[in-house]
Structures are given as C-alpha cells and as structure tokens.
Amino acid sequence: METPKKVVLVTGATGGLGTAMCQKLYEDGYTIAANYRNREKAEAWHQKMQDSGIAVHLYEGDVTDYNSVGSMVAAIEAELGPVNVLVNNAGITRDGRFAKMSPEDWHAVIATNLDSVFNCSRQVINGMIERQYGRIINISSVNGQRGQFGQANYSAAKAGMHGFTKTLAMEVAKYGITVNTISPGYIGTDMVMAVEQKYRDAIVAQIPVGRLGGTHEVAYLVSFLASEDAAFITGANYSINGGQHVY
Numbered sequence: 001m002e003t004p005k006k007v008v009l010v011t012g013a014t015g016g017l018g019t020a021m022c023q024k025l026y027e028d029g030y031t032i033a034a035n036y037r038n039r040e041k042a043e044a045w046h047q048k049m050q051d052s053g054i055a056v057h058l059y060e061g062d063v064t065d066y067n068s069v070g071s072m073v074a075a076i077e078a079e080l081g082p083v084n085v086l087v088n089n090a091g092i093t094r095d096g097r098f099a100k101m102s103p104e105d106w107h108a109v110i111a112t113n114l115d116s117v118f119n120c121s122r123q124v125i126n127g128m129i130e131r132q133y134g135r136i137i138n139i140s141s142v143n144g145q146r147g148q149f150g151q152a153n154y155s156a157a158k159a160g161m162h163g164f165t166k167t168l169a170m171e172v173a174k175y176g177i178t179v180n181t182i183s184p185g186y187i188g189t190d191m192v193m194a195v196e197q198k199y200r201d202a203i204v205a206q207i208p209v210g211r212l213g214g215t216h217e218v219a220y221l222v223s224f225l226a227s228e229d230a231a232f233i234t235g236a237n238y239s240i241n242g243g244q245h246v247y
Contacts, residue, residue, distance in 0.1 A: 007080045008226065009073070011035040011063050011120055012090030013056070014045040016189030017139065020215035021087060023054050024223045030085065032056040033076045035063065063090045063116035066123070073123045083124045085135040085226045088117045088161075098152040106153045113157035117164055121179075125172065134177035135226045138165055139218075142185040142241045158183075162237055169235030178234035180225050185241025188212040208243035 008025050012018050013034035022032050034056045036042035042058055049056050057080060061072030076083060092112045094105035121136055128134025143151055144158025161181055169179040186192060186203050192212065193200070204211060221238055224230055239245065 004081060005029055005031045006084040007031045007033060007076065007082060008085035008087065009033045009035060009059075009076060009083045009120070009124070010087045010089055011061075011116065014038075014042050015089075016191065016215050017184070017187065017218055018089050019045070019049075020219035021089065021222050022049065022056050023052075024216065024219035025085075025226065026054045026056065028223050028227075030226070031080050033059050033080060033083070035059055035061050035072065035090070037062060063119055064111040066119045069116075069119040069123050073120075077127070082127050082131060084128075084131075084133060085137070086120055086124050087137045087139065087222060087226075088120055089139045090116050091139070091157075093151070093154050095150045095154070097150055101152060109153035110157050113154065114160045114164075117161060121164075121168065125168075125177075128177050129172065129175045132176045134172070134175070135230075136165075136168070136177070136179040137222055137225050138179070138181045139222075140181045140183040140237070142183055142239065142245050145183055145237075145239070145247070146245045165237070166235045173234055176231070178225070178231065180230075180233060180235070181237040182218065182221055182225070183237055183239050183241070184213060184218050185239075185244045186212050187215055187218060189215060206244055207241070211242065213240060213242060 008030045010018055010021050013022055014036050026032050046058055059072050059076055062068040094109050117138055138161045140161040141158040143155050147155050165179050165181045
C-alpha cells in the first residue's frame, strides 16, 4: 500500500517566494495546499502552475483571522489529509518613517506578518502533537534581525517570529515537531525586480556575494527544513542573505 504524501500548507503561496516553495515541495513529493486571499490572482497563478506541471490545491483564507484559518485548515484536512508541514510565508509591507506611521499601517503589518503565525500554527499544532510529527517553518527577514529605516512595523513583526519560534520549538520538541525560522535578505522577486535599476544596484552593492538571492535558494532551504532528515534542527534561525548581515 502506497504511503500517502505529506501535506504542506504554504501561506501567501501566490507571491514570488511562495511560488518557488510550492514548486520545490511538489517536486520533492509533497501535496501542496496553497493559501490565498485574492481569488482572481490565485486562479491565474493556479493555471500557470498547472501549465508548468505543478499540481497545487487552492485554499482561500484570511491569515489575520483565527476563525478563517480554522475553516481553511478544516477544509484542507477533510480533502487532502492532515497538515504535516506549515510554512508561514504570508507577509506585507506598509513602509514609512515611524514619526509618520499610521496606526492602520502598524496594525496591518503586525496582523499579516505576525498574528498570522499564531493563527496558522495554533490551528495545526494539536493535530501535529496527536500524530507525533510536524514541521513549522516561519519566513522572517534580514530586517527582523538588523532593523531597517522606514520599517518599524515590518521589522517588529519579523523579529517577533524569532521569539515565537524559539519558545514553541521548546514546547513541542518532545512530540517530534520542529519549529524553525528562515530570514532571507534581498531576493530577486517580482517586487524587488520592479524597483528602479539604480536602487537595485545600490542594494546589490551592500551584498558581499554581489547579487540578489534566488527564490529557488530560499525554497531549497524550506524543503530541507521540512524533511525528515532535519529532525534534530529546531528553534533555529537560518540567515540566507549573501553575507549582507552576519553575526
């Protein structure tokens, strides 16, 4: 009897990093539950994935809303099976100097980038404990480690992931569950590539390896931490920034 494929839930799946993660995890034999909020964008993305031979299952859910996430997870588990791996990848930016930052921009970023990590992890953790297996991978940022002008909200949310990761990792280690963080630097996503060339050149000049990171490089690290072979790694943060920030 064939062993069922492990189910991985990727939040914010339709972005540049999410797309690369879904592709790599599918190639590695996982069943992909791809979370989205914008249906029109998600359906177009889904078609592109299908055209490239990548099978994903779309699931709508507002990661800032605990009950919405609960409904999404229930649907995934009813249709695909239990969530074995969670990748908390959803994120937004609302940049601006703190002296001018609105409460709305603060709360929107905290809700999407940090509250979502609680909402999604909380909705899958008890099932993982019952099954004595699980992988939670939180996508943070170099700017959660070092700070960044104009990103008090984003840096606070991404830094918060590290404390969450370390504490949850200790709480669930005895159940065969690992919890880790990945902190990418500047990656060549569509959003970054849309930045004017002279500004991109200034960013690259700060990166010792002399280039932007590839989405596939982050996806490779996600796949490694999701694997059974990474069972002794938990509570860790992996920097993947080309040497831009070392400590």
